[in-house]
Amino acid sequence: MTTTPQNIDLLIDSRWIAAVDPDIVLNNHAVAIDNGRILAVLPTGEARARFNPDKQVSLADHILIPGLINLHTHAAMSLMRGLADDLPLMDWLQNHIWPAEAAHMSAQFVYDGTRLACAEMLKGGITCFNDMYFFPEAAAAAASEYGMRAMLGITALEFPTPYASDADDYLNKGLTVREKWLHNPQIGFCLAPHAPYTVSDATFERILTLSEQLNLPVHCHIHETRHEIDESLRRYKCRPLDRLRELGQLGPNFIGVHAVQINEHELKLLAETGSNVAHCPSSNLKLASGFAPVAQMRQLGINVGLGTDSAASNNRLDLFGEMRLASLLAKGLTGDASALPAHEILRMATLNAANALGLGQEIGSITPGKSADLCAVDLGSMEMRPCFDPVSHLINVAGRECVSHVWVAGKCCVDHKTLPGIDQNHLESAVALWQNSLEVRRQACI
Amino acid sequence: MTTTPQNIDLLIDSRWIAAVDPDIVLNNHAVAIDNGRILAVLPTGEARARFNPDKQVSLADHILIPGLINLHTHAAMSLMRGLADDLPLMDWLQNHIWPAEAAHMSAQFVYDGTRLACAEMLKGGITCFNDMYFFPEAAAAAASEYGMRAMLGITALEFPTPYASDADDYLNKGLTVREKWLHNPQIGFCLAPHAPYTVSDATFERILTLSEQLNLPVHCHIHETRHEIDESLRRYKCRPLDRLRELGQLGPNFIGVHAVQINEHELKLLAETGSNVAHCPSSNLKLASGFAPVAQMRQLGINVGLGTDSAASNNRLDLFGEMRLASLLAKGLTGDASALPAHEILRMATLNAANALGLGQEIGSITPGKSADLCAVDLGSMEMRPCFDPVSHLINVAGRECVSHVWVAGKCCVDHKTLPGIDQNHLESAVALWQNSLEVRRQACI
Numbered sequence: 052m053t054t055t056p057q058n059i060d061l062l063i064d065s066r067w068i069a070a071v072d073p074d075i076v077l078n079n080h081a082v083a084i085d086n087g088r089i090l091a092v093l094p095t096g097e098a099r100a101r102f103n104p105d106k107q108v109s110l111a112d113h114i115l116i117p118g119l120i121n122l123h124t125h126a127a128m129s130l131m132r133g134l135a136d137d138l139p140l141m142d143w144l145q146n147h148i149w150p151a152e153a154a155h156m157s158a159q160f161v162y163d164g165t166r167l168a169c170a171e172m173l174k175g176g177i178t179c180f181n182d183m184y185f186f187p188e189a190a191a192a193a194a195s196e197y198g199m200r201a202m203l204g205i206t207a208l209e210f211p212t213p214y215a216s217d218a219d220d221y222l223n224k225g226l227t228v229r230e231k232w233l234h235n236p237q238i239g240f241c242l243a244p245h246a247p248y249t250v251s252d253a254t255f256e257r258i259l260t261l262s263e264q265l266n267l268p269v270h271c272h273i274h275e276t277r278h279e280i281d282e283s284l285r286r287y288k289c290r291p292l293d294r295l296r297e298l299g300q301l302g303p304n305f306i307g308v309h310a311v312q313i314n315e316h317e318l319k320l321l322a323e324t325g326s327n328v329a330h331c332p333s334s335n336l337k338l339a340s341g342f343a344p345v346a347q348m349r350q351l352g353i354n355v356g357l358g359t360d361s362a363a364s365n366n367r368l369d370l371f372g373e374m375r376l377a378s379l380l381a382k383g384l385t386g387d388a389s390a391l392p393a394h395e396i397l398r399m400a401t402l403n404a405a406n407a408l409g410l411g412q413e414i415g416s417i418t419p420g421k422s423a424d425l426c427a428v429d430l431g432s433m434e435m436r437p438c439f440d441p442v443s444h445l446i447n448v449a450g451r452e453c454v455s456h457v458w459v460a461g462k463c464c465v466d467h468k469t470l471p472g473i474d475q476n477h478l479e480s481a482v483a484l485w486q487n488s489l490e491v492r493r494q495a496c497i
Numbered sequence: 498m499t500t501t502p503q504n505i506d507l508l509i510d511s512r513w514i515a516a517v518d519p520d521i522v523l524n525n526h527a528v529a530i531d532n533g534r535i536l537a538v539l540p541t542g543e544a545r546a547r548f549n550p551d552k553q554v555s556l557a558d559h560i561l562i563p564g565l566i567n568l569h570t571h572a573a574m575s576l577m578r579g580l581a582d583d584l585p586l587m588d589w590l591q592n593h594i595w596p597a598e599a600a601h602m603s604a605q606f607v608y609d610g611t612r613l614a615c616a617e618m619l620k621g622g623i624t625c626f627n628d629m630y631f632f633p634e635a636a637a638a639a640a641s642e643y644g645m646r647a648m649l650g651i652t653a654l655e656f657p658t659p660y661a662s663d664a665d666d667y668l669n670k671g672l673t674v675r676e677k678w679l680h681n682p683q684i685g686f687c688l689a690p691h692a693p694y695t696v697s698d699a700t701f702e703r704i705l706t707l708s709e710q711l712n713l714p715v716h717c718h719i720h721e722t723r724h725e726i727d728e729s730l731r732r733y734k735c736r737p738l739d740r741l742r743e744l745g746q747l748g749p750n751f752i753g754v755h756a757v758q759i760n761e762h763e764l765k766l767l768a769e770t771g772s773n774v775a776h777c778p779s780s781n782l783k784l785a786s787g788f789a790p791v792a793q794m795r796q797l798g799i800n801v802g803l804g805t806d807s808a809a810s811n812n813r814l815d816l817f818g819e820m821r822l823a824s825l826l827a828k829g830l831t832g833d834a835s836a837l838p839a840h841e842i843l844r845m846a847t848l849n850a851a852n853a854l855g856l857g858q859e860i861g862s863i864t865p866g867k868s869a870d871l872c873a874v875d876l877g878s879m880e881m882r883p884c885f886d887p888v889s890h891l892i893n894v895a896g897r898e899c900v901s902h903v904w905v906a907g908k909c910c911v912d913h914k915t916l917p918g919i920d921q922n923h924l925e926s927a928v929a930l931w932q933n934s935l936e937v938r939r940q941a942c943i
Binding site for chain 1: 576578579580582583584585586589613616617620621779781782783784785786787788811812813818821822824825826828829831832833834835836838839879880882883884885886889890893894896897898921924925928929931932935936939
């Protein structure tokens, strides 16, 4: 007895598939996709008999993984990539980044910078980013134009920038933008108090209310530097995480970024409250902030995702680099070569991040019912050979340059390493203009 | 008055040139090359008037740097890339790598594995590697076929392998191979006692004599793990470096690999004797050996180069990755974001390594009179933009995938990211056969 094949939009078959949930690697399987969602994951032969796809993609030497999720970035800062290097956080922020932002930041800056970041992230297999910056309407327009999924920050801090005058102004503007994008399933929002050292108790209280009313995650830098801890002790007579606990901020909605300068008590606090951590190892080292104790966090059951931070402090928006570095650092710091094995690292860059953003039912794994946010990594080049374990290769051998295809909600955003439908010259021209104006100011500073 | 242009083999003009010695970045300059050597470095316009090149290459968006030098690898082990991961050094060596070598190692294995390594290294901008393995005649044939420069190990250890029966047998075989290759200016040799824990005092003594007679560098693993230190204390009643000093091994001819488990006294010993260090950060972390105190070494004036170690413990032969990681780790470990700035990292991967190998007059910088060992890195892709400082971008943004051209002694070994004259299918088939036999054994072990 034969049944009529079912019409579907897209069938992708792949040499390997790392589903993440469940944590298995499938050989010669296919993903059936319809209306932007994963319909089934099944052996390729069976899939070809059962489905009649509009389009079919065959990935002979590839591993198909869930689209990577960048749990912390400031996308538009890509325009300041490498503007000031080899400097500690506070010098870097106060004498280079903040003055450059004061002089240049605008909706156009954010639109162009976020487009540049989206181009880089998509080509590197990232399908979703959690952003903290200004002019979120411009970031939303850029992400939407490039077909990316984004969680944008409704950023808050107490001092004025070209975007807003005070914390209430930041929040009100961000909430207005959120209203406008409510209809778009790929654009979501987090409340984003910048950091304990730039946000007042009153603002944190308003953010807590908003988070509960609107069910929004809270995205906040925490315990990045020793300086931040010392400042908090001086001003608030307690360390930042104790203050945030007092203010009721910690919990499953809370994403603490960095968590480098952190003690045992604070790790337990994060674990007990079900708070999430965004680990940004390159940025932490480049700014000499230190080493986050990630293996210990995972042992305590803290949900940890990975972030690139901005291209001004990294200087790549490259989760392959962060996966490899997180894996190496965990082994070096614990003295245990089995710490954070490859499968767990992949989960951090996908499902853990999805869970932190409250999107665990929607993205983060290749599971029927979820959105088809997928990334194909070519393991066929000479540099990848031989291959005994494709997930080990993904973390230890592959780089973002191996990403060949990316889909977001079933739509192809990277096709054979290029961005279909994107006018690259237009983007290059915009970036060149910003480089010129930033360079003029930079030369005047040196 | 006009003069007749001088006929030369090759003129390469480039948007930027990082000469390394002197430590300057030139804009829109050209390198004139004749008979495999650098004749002049001068402004492009001037070069076009002065020279009449057989061949001309224009690199509009590139930085031209000296070919990178991999100061420590076991090239042929590329065939065991990712064979066993997430394991500590001794378990990894004793239960996985050494048994696999005992079962498979042969001249053919070394020839095929070294070809694979050369393909990977060349495409990643590496023009010279310092190797420690077996069957050096097979490695020499492979390196020579691919046009690479190599310093091959006259390896010594006390236990038998498929290559040799005891230390004297290893040394005698290696010395015979050296005699055969004396005529080849691109193939040199180091004496390579494997490590203090695998080599006896008597063998170290013979090596010292040979090193002095033949003026050969000595290439040896040192202070990689705590286990190695403990073993030495038990067997020799002293730590390995104290033993090596007693044996007269330390000095400007000595290249100590890893130097992770090292104290202040030992750092001073390396500095006072003018010994060199090969820093292999990825391997040290992946095997959970620890963090080498490189910033401290540099402050003491120790000459430090960079190595990938083997693809079995890295799992990439990628000096761009090692440069970036060495830079990040130095900042994180010292808490000083200005530690090991980009220019110094580039010097470690080029001139410092050349000096360690006794080749400082021949390679390691873009200096008239030296061999034309060069690497062109394309900074023009969207992921590299904007670019305010090309040397910062080289370390912090670029990856090996940006390497477009490589020359060794003026001969083009990578042309637009491909290896001219190399039969890639032939290499792929050989690697696939080895993968099959290794896989059969691996499955039997699991």
